[in-house]
Amino acid sequence: MGNEAIALGAIKAGVRVVCGYPGTPSTEILETVAKNNDGSIYTEWSVNEKTAMEVAAGAAYSGARAMVTMKQVGLNVASDPLMSLVYIGVKGGLVIVVADDPGPLSSQTEQDTRHFAKFANLPVLDPSTPEEAYEMVQAAFELSEQVGLPVILRPTTRICHACSSIDVSDTREEHVPAGFEKDSRWVIFPQLSYKRHIETEKLQIALSLIFSKSPFNRISGKGPLGIAGSGIAWSYAQDVISDLDMDIRTFKVGTPYPFPAKLAESFLDGLDAVLVLEELDPVVEEALLEIAGSKGLKISILGKKTGNTPYAGEFSYELVHKAISDFAGLPNPDIADPAIPTLPSRIPVLCAGCPHRASFYAVKKAMKGQKAVFTGDIGCYTLGNAKPLSMVDTCLCMGASISVAQGIKRIEPDTRLFAFIGDSTFFHTGIPGVINAVYNQTDIVIVVLDNGTTAMTGHQPHPGTANTMMGNISEKIDIEALLKSVGVKWVRKVNPFDQKTAILAAKEASVVKGVSAIIFEAPCIALVKKPEPLNVDSEKCRACGLCIREIGCPAMVLEENGRVRIEPSACYACGLCGSVCPFEAIGGMSNED
């Protein structure tokens, strides 16, 4: 997997500290480092990306090779230390791996980290295959130490989650950190920032020259037409060019910023037109336009700005095939279009037995007939917005549930506000929102959905799970005690499958003056052994369908006779359906009768 390749490349390069916060499609990088750790590497799941960036920076200040991993939106959280780090610089190589998610397949934005790198004045490497990601991460450490700046590696989903056969070296470079040396350079002050800004701008020119000689940027082929590309779009282009048996001039850009301008000039030399293929923002396109403009070249540069390729969504072989065919004046490919009947849509849903379903349902029942808004957050529980629960009215970014609820409450004082947040998200960026609500005396109910893990990204530990990535047992950070310590006076811990108590707690919490909190505590089903499934007593079932309509559990199947069947392979015997059924038709083991 591309993510594994990045991890193994970093290990080979002698990385000593790796930290990050889980986020698709980046998660497996840090997990792979931890799995292949010979004991000389420190790894941690940090509480959030800002913290991770700062931990890695400290290690790099001390001369160690360090790496920090996150998804693209994680870089927004880490952007404060990132922007300043550019002025401070590093001693040991610091590689920031930011996985972008064109599509998006698993994210709330389609932001392009290449633009972020340009904004921050940091070099960025953009791999087109897992093999190249393996090479690039090693080169990134070298470059970071050469220029004294952090270097960004920006793989995308189709690189991170693609596997290929790679020869991995067993040897590991030895980089013994010199340790932290006290020096005024580590303390950012306006005067220092001004001086460093001048140097950083000079470095951009130097980096552009370095990149013009980099093996990650290559020109090949001939003719009056040219194709430039980066990332996975470049791989699609290579496949299309080979399938069409074309001879065309190509420019692979592996370092989109600082742009290899000198190499680009020799690519543009003698061309009539260029098609630029890159996902998301027109970074390469703008760089080529700038060169063509400043050199007065009469070349038409086609890409997003000319409508030849889209800004939004991910590219595909077919999209690139059409763009290249149109550009080269070739006929469009003839793809067979088999007749397909209308298919039901299949969107992701909360798992059968998921405790979040019970938590949402309890609050829904408690607030029936009342004016209430349910703010949501990032995690599996965002799926609570789907019918029939419809319990997520807002979702913005990590930790926003608690703060957005406060803003709505200020405009709608008569509305009950419930902010739903998962345990890992609570630690990530939820806590400042709680303190803000307590301090500003806002009447909201905070609902912590504590399933004891970071579920959506594949069950990583967090401060509330009492174990770390290094395998140590740590002091469990108690969410209930934490809430009380910042001044939340009404806190109730409830098992959401005890619906009676859960509904009562939600009702009580909703009338508390100030901040109240419910912790719905029940483990993620993926962490427990699957119990014997429940079943429907066909004599008692009156085919009313209420259970399905109310909770929409994927283990419940509506039979043609209108009765409900529980799919034994999916059922986790949570019993929520049983508490909904008015005829007590859903029961435990089949050997009861």
Add this chain to the structure above:
Amino acid sequence: MRTDILIAGVGGQGQILASRLIGTAAILEGYAVRTGETIGMAQRGGSVVSHVRIGGESMAATIPFGSADLLIGFELCETVRNIKRLSKNGRLIVNIQRINPVTVSLGMDEYDGTAMEEALRDVTSSLIMIDGYALAIEAGSIKAVNTVLLGASVGSGYLPISRESFMEAIRSIIPQRFHSINFTAFDSGYHMARHIIAEDVELKER
């Protein structure tokens, strides 16, 4: 050999392990492999697809439309959803299990299994439908439906990698305590597919 294999199903059915097993078995036979999959949110019961490309020159892991040599469908509707990627002479191994999306149970969508099966028959005659679910339960775990389908792919001759390489792949990437279930599951799919093909040949000869 150059073979493009697509695996389609519902998140949680074990497609990722199946694609890893094919990849490992192909590497054992000396081929270069590329795979690509859906990981993350879609795994929560959504539609998922894995692409496995063996022995080709392609740089991208995604199989273009009309190019898959074999489509292994873990679920009926998800198989149909992906037949556009099957090549003209492409082959199909389909698990007949139907998994109703919640939208169907809620009456928002319809699941027309008969029309779906017809669509599959229209697109290719190289089609094997097996009850992978039943065979997996027989082998000892519903979770082994992925190895049943791999066994069927090899037994039918649709996937040109040896049974021995798959056994080796199972040994190398699946924890030991699950080996015997997976060996049994693989072989039950393998023999079932051989049986189906032999029967069909007999029918045609008559």
